[in-house]
Amino acid sequence: xxxxxxxxxxxxxxxxxxxxxxxxxxxxxxxxxxxxxxxxxxxxxxxxxxxxxxxxxxxxxxxxxxxxxxxxxxxxxxxxxxxxxxxxxxxxxxxxxxxxxxxxxxxxxxxxxxxxxxxxxxxxxxxxxxxxxxxxxxxxxxxxxxxxxxxxxxxxxxxxxxxxxxxxxxxxxxxxxxxxxxxxxxxxxxxxxxxxxxxxxxxxxxxxxxxxxxxxxxxxxxxxxxxxxxxxxxxxxxxxxxxxxxxxxxxxx
Numbered sequence: 001x002x003x004x005x006x007x008x009x010x011x012x013x014x015x016x017x018x019x020x021x022x023x024x025x026x027x028x029x030x031x032x033x034x035x036x037x038x039x040x041x042x043x044x045x046x047x048x049x050x051x052x053x054x055x056x057x058x059x060x061x062x063x064x065x066x067x068x069x070x071x072x073x074x075x076x077x078x079x080x081x082x083x084x085x086x087x088x089x090x091x092x093x094x095x096x097x098x099x100x101x102x103x104x105x106x107x108x109x110x111x112x113x114x115x116x117x118x119x120x121x122x123x124x125x126x127x128x129x130x131x132x133x134x135x136x137x138x139x140x141x142x143x144x145x146x147x148x149x150x151x152x153x154x155x156x157x158x159x160x161x162x163x164x165x166x167x168x169x170x171x172x173x174x175x176x177x178x179x180x181x182x183x184x185x186x187x188x189x190x191x192x193x194x195x196x197x198x199x200x201x202x203x204x205x206x207x208x209x210x211x212x213x214x215x216x217x218x219x220x221x222x223x224x225x226x227x228x229x230x231x232x233x234x235x236x237x238x239x240x241x242x243x244x245x246x247x248x249x250x251x252x253x
Contacts (some may be wrong), residue, residue: 001127001131002016002017002018002019002251003015003016003134003156003249004016004017004018004249006035007211007245007246007247008094008211009060009244010060011246012029012063013028013029013031013055013211014038014064014138015027016044017177019108019129020107022050022104023049023050024051024052024104025074026052026054026125027054027055029060029063030063032064034064039249042251049105051076052065052075052077053102054098055124056082056117056119056120056123056139057107058072058139058237062082066088069092075094076095077096077098078095078098078108079098081121082120085120108128109129110125110126110127111128111150112125113158114145115137115140115143116185117185117186122140123202128154131155134156135154135158136158137158138158138160138162139160139187141186141188142188143170143188145198148200151200152199152201153200154204156206156209156252157197157207157209158209159188159193159197160187160210160211160212161194161226162181162193162212162218162221163194163214164226165182168217173216173217174243181217186214187214188224189226190222190225191230194231197227198236202216203218205238207229207240207241207253209242210223210224210248211244213244216227220243224243
């Protein structure tokens with residue numbers, strides 16, 4: 001399994017997963033030109049994309065989808081509520097209604113993880129081919145613990161660590177926006193992200209990448225410090241933790 005985060009944050013989100021002989025694109029939060037530019041930096045090209053999965057319909061995750069649909073011949077998996085909300089998705093033969101479990105090429109399981117966000121619908125994904133596995137969860141106010149049964153002890157975790165609460169509270173965002181971010185349909189703080197990670201990782205976990213960091217209300221150091229403190233509090237000895245970038249594509253390894 002190869003994972004490339006093309007960009008993560010409020011200005012655009014897209015992730016590439018190469019597994020066996022298939023290439024999956026999760027979210028299309030960049031223009032086609034910018035998406036291609038970022039893909040080329042990790043030696044992936046539009047013709048390589050076999051499947052597209054969408055987490056939710058906020059612009060930083062879906063803004064480039066309409067153009068991409070005309071550029072590639074790939075199956076695009078989207079929640080039916082989103083399909084029904086956008087005219088350009090209805091009737092497209094390549095657009096597939098997302099199921100709870102989606103099996104690709106016989107042995108790649110892509111399981112949706114319902115999330116809590118103020119969008120038409122929202123989810124994360126767990127991907128597993130029997131050999132390696134990953135979890136991608138961003139844009140959520142919380143993670144329901146009932147899903148931990150199939151989220152535990154995966155190899156790679158790409159988890160939202162959006163904000164530092166004090167930095168948000170003392171920043172320039174208006175109170176209404178602060179409350180939205182802090183709500184159950186907002187975004188995960190550094191501390192909550194670390195708490196959920198502490199409940200999910202296991203002996204097979206290789207790497208955690210912190211995603212969707214706010215440029216206004218967070219820093220990589222603050223996010224990593226929160227993880228270090230939380231893991232210490234729970235007596236967890238795991239330090240292979242990285243931070244994604246809004247601007248620079250990265251390989252997860």
